[in-house]
Amino acid sequence: MVRAYLGHLAVERGLAANTLSSYHRDLRRYVEVQDGRGRAAVADITEDDVRAFLVGLREGDDDHPPLSAGSAARALVAVRGLHRFALREGHAPADPAHDVKPPTPPRRLPKAISLDEVERLLAAAAPSGDGPGAARGLRDRALLELLYGSGARISEAVGLDVDDLDLRDGFARVAGKGGKARVVPIGDYAREAVDAYLVRARPELAAAGRGGPALFLNARGGRLSRQGAWMVLRAAADRARLSEVSPHTLRHSFATHLLDGGADVRVVQELLGHASVTTTQVYTLVTVQLLREVYATSHPRARS
16 A cells, blocks of 8 residues: 555655655554554554554654654655545545644744855855866855855756856756756856856766766766755865854855845745745744844844
8 A cells, every 4th residue: 555655655745755655664663553553454553543653653662762843744744645545546435644733832933144254155165276176066065055146956967968058148947856957047146257267177977977957066077966966065064164054054144134124025925936925935034033033132122
């Protein structure tokens, strides 16, 4: 049943490979737990079984650490989808997960770094001279400039092909979640950094492999992976002496700085590729928080 459901998600829903992998991992654990409770078929599972599974996720066991509310909620999404699929396909008489509500995760504001910290990060990726590593330095600077200049996810950036770029007009065509494509501006700084990489560095990196359409290449001439891009970001952050930098840091900073500069939230929504403006509005909380902090430290009667 799980295999049929995952196939449905891949073919009919077009879910990304990373999402499918997460669903598979969560549902494999779910099946193991239900097997242990004597539920050999999906039709045998009751609402109490689903609730017990959710409690087990939060409490953990000898083989699994306790999950956060957000991670448990994600696992329950996979479980509820499986049972809806089983009901619709006639493999179960009812949906035992229908009334099981996920735990509410605490609201966490996106972490953004200041413009000064962004500039330090970007400068730390810049190449020095023409010695060994100069090509990778040009690539790293182009990658980080593009991430901050476009707000793209790391997975979207490393998925770019050379033909996805329009450097003359300063646009890139990225493939977002679910394969949904969008066109985003990249800005002059990113355009110049990418142009320098294409002219002075990419040919050298491409010579190590068989060539290919990928924009960002690794040292072997293949497409740079998400993990490789994360290592580029982490190394630049270490050199810039910045802590708590994650793969989404530049994306969060991109959105926050746009809103601080007066951009409309719906424009930012389109640039980020969010399906709902509600997702984007969390960044407005960051800017309001900044206003409160500035007010509290600057106004003579802000504090008694």
